[in-house]
Amino acid sequence: MAALSTAPAGAPAEVPPVPPGAAARRRRLVPYWLLLPGILWLLVFFAAPMVYQASTSVQTGSLETGYQVTWHFATYWDAFREYDVFYLRSLIYAGIATVLCLAIGYPLAYTIAFKAGRWRNVLLVMVIAPFFTSFLIRTLAWKTILADDGYVVTVLDKLHILNVTASLGITADDRVLATPLAVVCGLTYNFLPFMILPLYSSLERIDPRLHEAAGDLYARPFTTFRKVTFPISLPGVVAGTLLTFIPASGDYINAELLGSPSEQMIGNVIQSKFLTVLDYPTAAALSFMLMAAILVIVSVYIRKAGTEELV
Amino acid sequence: MEMFEGLSEPVRKAWERSLTNGRASLSRRRVLGAGLGVAGAGALSACGIPAATNNQGGVKSDDLSDKDKSLVFSNWQLYIDMSDDEKHMPTLEAFEKKTGIKVKYSDDITDNVEFFAKIKPQLAAGQSTGRDLVVLTDWMAARMIRLGWAQPLDPTYLPHAFTNLEQRFRNPDWDPGRAHSYPWQGIATVIAYNEKATKGKKVGSVSQLLDDPDLKGRVALLSEMRDTIGMTLLDMGKQPESFTADDFDAAVARVQKAVDGKQIRQFTGNEYTDGLASGNIAACVAWAGDLVQLQADNPEIKFVIPPAGYIYSTDNMLVPAGSKHRKNAELLIDWYYQPEIAAELSAWVNYITPCTGVYEELLKIDEDVANNPLIIPNAEMKAKAHPFRSLSSKEETAFEDKFAKLIGA
Numbered sequence: 001m002a003a004l005s006t007a008p009a010g011a012p013a014e015v016p017p018v019p020p021g022a023a024a025r026r027r028r029l030v031p032y033w034l035l036l037p038g039i040l041w042l043l044v045f046f047a048a049p050m051v052y053q054a055s056t057s058v059q060t061g062s063l064e065t066g067y068q069v070t071w072h073f074a075t076y077w078d079a080f081r082e083y084d085v086f087y088l089r090s091l092i093y094a095g096i097a098t099v100l101c102l103a104i105g106y107p108l109a110y111t112i113a114f115k116a117g118r119w120r121n122v123l124l125v126m127v128i129a130p131f132f133t134s135f136l137i138r139t140l141a142w143k144t145i146l147a148d149d150g151y152v153v154t155v156l157d158k159l160h161i162l163n164v165t166a167s168l169g170i171t172a173d174d175r176v177l178a179t180p181l182a183v184v185c186g187l188t189y190n191f192l193p194f195m196i197l198p199l200y201s202s203l204e205r206i207d208p209r210l211h212e213a214a215g216d217l218y219a220r221p222f223t224t225f226r227k228v229t230f231p232i233s234l235p236g237v238v239a240g241t242l243l244t245f246i247p248a249s250g251d252y253i254n255a256e257l258l259g260s261p262s263e264q265m266i267g268n269v270i271q272s273k274f275l276t277v278l279d280y281p282t283a284a285a286l287s288f289m290l291m292a293a294i295l296v297i298v299s300v301y302i303r304k305a306g307t308e309e310l311v
Numbered sequence: 312m313e314m315f316e317g318l319s320e321p322v323r324k325a326w327e328r329s330l331t332n333g334r335a336s337l338s339r340r341r342v343l344g345a346g347l348g349v350a351g352a353g354a355l356s357a358c359g360i361p362a363a364t365n366n367q368g369g370v371k372s373d374d375l376s377d378k379d380k381s382l383v384f385s386n387w388q389l390y391i392d393m394s395d396d397e398k399h400m401p402t403l404e405a406f407e408k409k410t411g412i413k414v415k416y417s418d419d420i421t422d423n424v425e426f427f428a429k430i431k432p433q434l435a436a437g438q439s440t441g442r443d444l445v446v447l448t449d450w451m452a453a454r455m456i457r458l459g460w461a462q463p464l465d466p467t468y469l470p471h472a473f474t475n476l477e478q479r480f481r482n483p484d485w486d487p488g489r490a491h492s493y494p495w496q497g498i499a500t501v502i503a504y505n506e507k508a509t510k511g512k513k514v515g516s517v518s519q520l521l522d523d524p525d526l527k528g529r530v531a532l533l534s535e536m537r538d539t540i541g542m543t544l545l546d547m548g549k550q551p552e553s554f555t556a557d558d559f560d561a562a563v564a565r566v567q568k569a570v571d572g573k574q575i576r577q578f579t580g581n582e583y584t585d586g587l588a589s590g591n592i593a594a595c596v597a598w599a600g601d602l603v604q605l606q607a608d609n610p611e612i613k614f615v616i617p618p619a620g621y622i623y624s625t626d627n628m629l630v631p632a633g634s635k636h637r638k639n640a641e642l643l644i645d646w647y648y649q650p651e652i653a654a655e656l657s658a659w660v661n662y663i664t665p666c667t668g669v670y671e672e673l674l675k676i677d678e679d680v681a682n683n684p685l686i687i688p689n690a691e692m693k694a695k696a697h698p699f700r701s702l703s704s705k706e707e708t709a710f711e712d713k714f715a716k717l718i719g720a
Binding site for chain 2: 147148172175177257259260261262263264268273275276278279
């Protein structure tokens with residue numbers, strides 16, 4: 001912008017001569033000026049809190065005495081040893097929820113992209129519609145839907161499905177609420193739109209003529225999907241799984257509202273350490289380890305999925 | 312001197328004297344003592360209330376109350392009387408009219424710990440929280456006072472509160488003589504059950520919640536440590552007002568056994584009310600104020616005062632450090648200690664009133680409410696009430712940590 005104002009179009013001759021060196025310098029600075037809002041945003045809302053939390057995680061003290069940085073790295077090890085089960089549980093629940101989201105979301109996104117015709121926009125609105133209500137309200141609604149004497153549980157019980165799930169250890173006592181099943185279902189439901197939308201946008205870009213070409217080459221519909229559609233939609237799959245898995249592994253609302261004490265996730269621990277126990281260093285250490293774990297999992301995953309387009 | 316309305320003649324005179332002569336706190340206390348003695352409330356001085364002006368580290372900031380007639384009041388949701396269309400708050404508006412103080416009322420407190428986390432950075436930095444009066448449950452109020460983040464109150468402006476505060480709320484171990492805080496409402500923690508869900512079976516004790524196989528997987532306990540562990544301590548024959556760390560561990564182990572046996576379905580905050588109404592939760596530890604509301608809609612919900620006793624606590628008004636409207640806040644505290652105002656408030660919010668003389672006023676409003684022991688406790692209920700003792704900072708962290716592990720986090 002600075003460069004533009006020095007040379008207004010249409011009156012180049014009247015512009016006072018600028019030393020060539022200064023103009024070049026200004027032009028070199030333009031990209032940085034344009035980046036400034038983004039960089040400021042990152043510094044204030046990402047870098048600063050990260051540094052603050054990193055420092056908190058190696059402090060010791062109490063509310064009365066204040067906290068001092070004592071480079072107490074043992075907090076990390078202690079916290080991990082004590083809460084490793086919670087990490088494992090969080091990653092497993094989030095993983096299952098992500099797979100379920102993909103299994104439900106892919107056919108749905110495919111239908112919206114290729115088969116919906118004039119219903120496409122209506123269906124998309126229906127996918128996004130739950131966002132108009134608060135996350136908390138939507139999760140609480142599941143408490144009503146899955147109530148012990150409600151229709152859903154009664155039917156599942158009559159069909160002996162609850163016996164099957166109970167023998168798998170994911171439900172107990174002829175109920176769904178306050179079991180692992182309820183927590184995973186809640187996670188799946190709440191993060192489903194984050195899976196569908198990237199999938200839809202990558203599927204929707206696929207040229208239908210590719211499908212025709214595959215058919216001309218004697219590919220059966222399944223082969224077409226396997227060899228053409230799915231590989232092209234892969235960036236959408238990767239984006240969708242990341243957008244689902246990452247927030248799901250840190251979530252605590254679903255476990256708190258739909259789970260019993262044995263289904264609490266690492267997010268619940270961090271929340272209670274920060275707010276109730278007031279053990280800020282451990283809370284910060286737990287958050288960092290969660291971030292590190294997710295970072296490792298995601299980088300391995302992206303490498304395996306091989307999506308240069310995405311990163 | 313409108314603020315003395317409703318007080319007996321000698322008390323009023325005493326207040327007027329102490330105010331107009333601008334005496335030192337010592338002589339004011341003496342005058343006050345004499346006044347109260349005449350008024351027949353001599354019991355007050357007998358229970359040895361320390362000087363309310365005794366500054367326990369609380370920060371007093373310059374008070375702009377006289378110039379700036381405004382007040383920011385943060386309270387919990389549905390915790391003040393409202394008109395039927397929920398647009399007016401009759402008692403609060405009456406206060407504004409009487410005093411000319413403009414109150415900005417916000418119901419932005421939904422959770423003690425979250426609210427504390429919200430205002431902590433300002434308080435720690437010595438800045439104003441933007442609030443002049445906040446309502447916090449006693450253990451959180453105790454923490455605020457312990458940290459020196461609550462301003463000491465000036466009894467000069469609290470004549471009604473001083474006279475009418477119920478005896479049993481006067482000397483909590485965390486704020487002797489109510490130097491920094493006054494109760495807004497009292498809370499009783501009791502046992503509740505859904506008679507339909509228990510198939511007519513009565514539930515009468517914490518032991519039954521923790522052991523009865525008929526209730527397996529349908530019992531909820533509160534995620535507030537003091538309520539759940541306090542009730543368990545009582546059930547085990549211990550005193551919540553004087554237990555030891557070993558007692559605490561024993562109580563946690565007792566509940567842990569029930570958690571491991573899948574007896575306990577959930578540890579919840581207020582949301583147990585939905586589960587109790589729908590029958591997902593057959594029996595639970597519950598707050599009495601919620602039950603009054605719930606019973607109105609669900610007659611099958613019953614409450615029980617366990618023979619071993621129950622836990623009571625209070626939500627307390629206090630002036631956070633940095634507030635520049637302490638006097639305005641004190642006037643508001645005092646306003647709610649006039650029995651007719653307190654009665655109007657209690658009839659709407661359905662919690663235990665900390666103000667004496669409300670029963671007679673409530674009879675005029677609603678006889679049922681007046682005779683509900685969950686709002687005006689009878690002698691039997693008062694005898695069974697136990698507070699949870701205050702904890703040192705170190706104990707608080709250690710106990711909360713153990714309790715957090717118990718509830719799965």
